[in-house]
Amino acid sequence: MQEFLQYFFSGITNGAIYAVIAVGFSMLYNSTELINFAHGEFVMLGALGLVTFWSVFKLPLPIAFILTVICVSGAGLLFERFAIRTVSKPQPIVLVIITVGASIFLRGIAMSVWGKDAKGLPPFSDHSPLEIAKATLLPQSLWILGISFLAVFGLYLFYQKTLTGKAMQACAINRRAAWLTGIPYQKMISLAFLMSTGMGAVAGIIIAPITLCSYDMGTMLGLKGFCAAMLGGLGSLWGALLGGFLLGILEAMGTGFFYSGLKDAIAFILLLLILYIRPGGILGAKDAKRF
Amino acid sequence: MSARKSNMVWGLAALMMISGLLFSSTGHAAETYKIGGIFSVTGASSFLGDPEKKSLEMVIEDINAKGGIDGRKLEAVIYDTEDDPTKSVMHVNKLISKDQVVAIIGPSTTPTTLAIIPSIEKEKVPLISCAAGNAITNPIKPYVFKTAQSDILAAACVYGFMKKQNIQKVGILTVANAFGESGKEQLLKQAEKFGIQVVQSESFGDKDTDMTAQLTKLRKAEPQAIICWGTNPGPAVIAKNVKQLNLNIPLYQSHGVASPKFIELAGDAAEGIYLPTGKPLVANLLPDSDPQKKVLMEYIKSYDAKYKIPVSGFGGYAYDAMQILAKALVGTNGDKQKIRDNLEKITGHVGVSGTFNFSKDDHEGLSPDAFVMVQIKNKTWELAK
Incomplete structure (x- = not known):
C-alpha cells in the first residue's frame, strides 16, 4: 500500500506537468489545426526564464513567475508573427516542419544564452515533505497540482464565460463562418499562440524546482505532452488533462510493478493501443472540435 | 650549339626549380x-x-x-x-x-x-x-x-570500500544508456567476488525528471546501500529524491558525477554521498608518497x-x-x-x-x-x- 501510494504521488506529479503541456498542444491544435513541435522548447524557456528572474535577478517568486510567462508568451507571439504567418502556402506539413526548425533554433539560442550546464532551483516553499500513510509527498508536488488545475480551470472559464473565448471557439468550429460574423480570425490565432506558449511556460516554471533545467530538457517533455494530448484526444481540454495524468500515473506504476527499463515503452504501447482502438483519443469525439 | 646549350641550361634550371618545389612541399607536409x-x-x-x-x-x-x-x-x-x-x-x-x-x-x-x-x-x-x-x-x-x-575498476573500488564498511546487500539504479548498462553489468558481475548481494536493480532515463518511483521500489527490497550509476543531471535528481523520501540509506554514486558541478546541482542533497573518483579531484589531499x-x-x-x-x-x-x-x-x-x-x-x-x-x-x-x-x-x- 505504501509503495502504491508513493508511485501514485510520483505519477500525479509528472502527470500534472504532462497535462499542462498537453493542454498547450491541444488548444493550439484546436484553433489552428497545427501541431507545434517547438512546444517543448517553450517549456524549457519557461524553466530557464524562471532561473534567470528568480535565482539570478532575485525577484520575488510571484513577479518572476508572471514575468517569465509574459516573456515566453511574447516569444510565442513573435514566433507566430514571423515564422508561421509569413508562410505563403500554409500547408500543414510545411508548418509542422517550420515548428521543428523553430525548436532546433530555440534550443540553440537557449544554449548560447544560458550555457550548456544544467541548473537547479529550490522548491517554491520550504516545507518538509508530507508523510501520508508512510509515503512522502513533496510540497512542490502540491504546488504543481494546484497551479496546473488553476491554469486549466482558468482556461475553461475563459472559453465558457468570455466573449473572446467564445470567439476563439467559433474560429475553431468554423473559421469561415466566424470570419463572416466579424471575428478577427488572425487576432484569434495570435492569441492562441500567446496562450499556448504561456501554458508551456507555466509547465516549465512549476517543473523547474523538482528537476534540473537545461537547454535540452524540452524535447522529451514536449514529446510526452504530445503523447498525453493524443491519448486524451487532441483538441479536448479535459482530454488533455486526463491524458496527462493517465500517462504520468501509468509510467510510475509501470516502473514500480514491472521494470523501470520499460517505463517509456509502457507509455508508448498504451498510446498505440488507444490510437488503434479509439483513434480520436479517449475523450475526442469525431466531430466535436470544441472545448 | 650555343642555342642548344642555353636551352639545356634553361631546362636544368626548370628541372631544379620543379624538384625544389617538390622537395620543399614534401618537406613542408612532413613538418x-x-x-x-x-x-x-x-x-x-x-x-x-x-x-x-x-x-x-x-x-x-x-x-x-x-x-x-x-x-x-x-x-x-x-x-x-x-x-x-x-x-x-x-x-x-x-x-x-x-x-x-x-x-x-x-x-x-x-x-x-x-x-x-x-x-x-x-x-x-x-x-x-x-x-x-x-x-x-x-x-x-x-x-x-x-x-x-x-567501470571494472570503479565497481571494484566501490565494492572494496563497501566490504570494509560491512555492507552486504545493495540496490542499484543505473541510467538507461551505454554508461549505465556497462556499470550495471560490472556491478552484477563483481558483486559475488566481494561477498555482496544485489537485491534490486532498477534503471532511469537520462532526461527523467523524477525517480521517486524507482527509489520506492528499491526501498522495498531493503538494501544497506544504494548505488547510482549515471552522469549528470540524473544522479543529482536522484540525490534530491533520496533526501525527499527520507530513505536513510547511504547513497553511492559513480565516477561519472565526480565533478564540482554535481555538488552544485544536488545542493544540500549531496552531503554524505560516497563516490569513486580519479585522483585529480583530490590531488591536494593525497599523501606525498602517491606516485x-x-x-x-x-x-x-x-x-x-x-x-x-x-x-x-x-x-x-x-x-x-x-x-x-x-x-x-x-x-x-x-x-x-x-x-x-x-x-x-x-x-x-x-x-x-x-x-x-x-x-x-x-x-x-x-x-x-x-x-x-x-x-x-x-x-x-x-x-x-
Whole structure:
C-alpha cells in the first residue's frame, strides 16, 4: 500500500506537468489545426526564464513567475508573427516542419544564452515533505497540482464565460463562418499562440524546482505532452488533462510493478493501443472540435 | 650549339626549380603531425569534452614549445561531437580522409566511442578514447586504446570500500544508456567476488525528471546501500529524491558525477554521498608518497595558469592520451602501424588518471588504485575512510 501510494504521488506529479503541456498542444491544435513541435522548447524557456528572474535577478517568486510567462508568451507571439504567418502556402506539413526548425533554433539560442550546464532551483516553499500513510509527498508536488488545475480551470472559464473565448471557439468550429460574423480570425490565432506558449511556460516554471533545467530538457517533455494530448484526444481540454495524468500515473506504476527499463515503452504501447482502438483519443469525439 | 646549350641550361634550371618545389612541399607536409581530437565540447557531456579539449590543446602547445617530436611540430584538428554518435562518425571520417591525421584522441563518452570504432578499425588509425566504458577495450581491438578508468575498476573500488564498511546487500539504479548498462553489468558481475548481494536493480532515463518511483521500489527490497550509476543531471535528481523520501540509506554514486558541478546541482542533497573518483579531484589531499601526486600538481598548475578556471578531473583523460601518444610517436615518422605497436609497449607511464601499463592483452593499462573513494562533506570532497 505504501509503495502504491508513493508511485501514485510520483505519477500525479509528472502527470500534472504532462497535462499542462498537453493542454498547450491541444488548444493550439484546436484553433489552428497545427501541431507545434517547438512546444517543448517553450517549456524549457519557461524553466530557464524562471532561473534567470528568480535565482539570478532575485525577484520575488510571484513577479518572476508572471514575468517569465509574459516573456515566453511574447516569444510565442513573435514566433507566430514571423515564422508561421509569413508562410505563403500554409500547408500543414510545411508548418509542422517550420515548428521543428523553430525548436532546433530555440534550443540553440537557449544554449548560447544560458550555457550548456544544467541548473537547479529550490522548491517554491520550504516545507518538509508530507508523510501520508508512510509515503512522502513533496510540497512542490502540491504546488504543481494546484497551479496546473488553476491554469486549466482558468482556461475553461475563459472559453465558457468570455466573449473572446467564445470567439476563439467559433474560429475553431468554423473559421469561415466566424470570419463572416466579424471575428478577427488572425487576432484569434495570435492569441492562441500567446496562450499556448504561456501554458508551456507555466509547465516549465512549476517543473523547474523538482528537476534540473537545461537547454535540452524540452524535447522529451514536449514529446510526452504530445503523447498525453493524443491519448486524451487532441483538441479536448479535459482530454488533455486526463491524458496527462493517465500517462504520468501509468509510467510510475509501470516502473514500480514491472521494470523501470520499460517505463517509456509502457507509455508508448498504451498510446498505440488507444490510437488503434479509439483513434480520436479517449475523450475526442469525431466531430466535436470544441472545448 | 650555343642555342642548344642555353636551352639545356634553361631546362636544368626548370628541372631544379620543379624538384625544389617538390622537395620543399614534401618537406613542408612532413613538418607537422596532425592529431585529431573529437570531444563533446557542447551537449549534455560538455563537462567532459570541454576540459578535454582544453587539456589537449595545452599539451600540444607544451610539446611544440619544447621543439615537437623528432623535430616535428604537432597540430590539433578538433571537432565537436555534440555528444551525438552520428556526428562523431561523420567527424571521424573527415579526420581520417580529409585531415589525414596520424592518430585520434577522444571521443568523450562511451556511446560515441562505440559508434566510431568500426571506422577506426577499418581505416587502421590509432584511437585513444577518453571514455570509461569497459566495452571499448574489451574485447581488445588492435587500434583502440583508452585512458579513462573503466567501470571494472570503479565497481571494484566501490565494492572494496563497501566490504570494509560491512555492507552486504545493495540496490542499484543505473541510467538507461551505454554508461549505465556497462556499470550495471560490472556491478552484477563483481558483486559475488566481494561477498555482496544485489537485491534490486532498477534503471532511469537520462532526461527523467523524477525517480521517486524507482527509489520506492528499491526501498522495498531493503538494501544497506544504494548505488547510482549515471552522469549528470540524473544522479543529482536522484540525490534530491533520496533526501525527499527520507530513505536513510547511504547513497553511492559513480565516477561519472565526480565533478564540482554535481555538488552544485544536488545542493544540500549531496552531503554524505560516497563516490569513486580519479585522483585529480583530490590531488591536494593525497599523501606525498602517491606516485601520481607530482604529475597531478603539475597538470593542475599549468591548467590553472593557462585557463584561469579550476581543473575538473576529466580533462586529465585527454592530457594522458596526448602524453602517451607523444611517447608512441617518437621514431615512427607518422606510420600508423608503428604508432599502434609503440602504444602497446608503453609501461610505467605515470599519468593524471593512474599508472599506465599497456600490453598486447591490455589496452586500458590501469589498475583499481587509479580510483580513490571520496565522500562529499560541507560541499567539498574528503577522502573516505
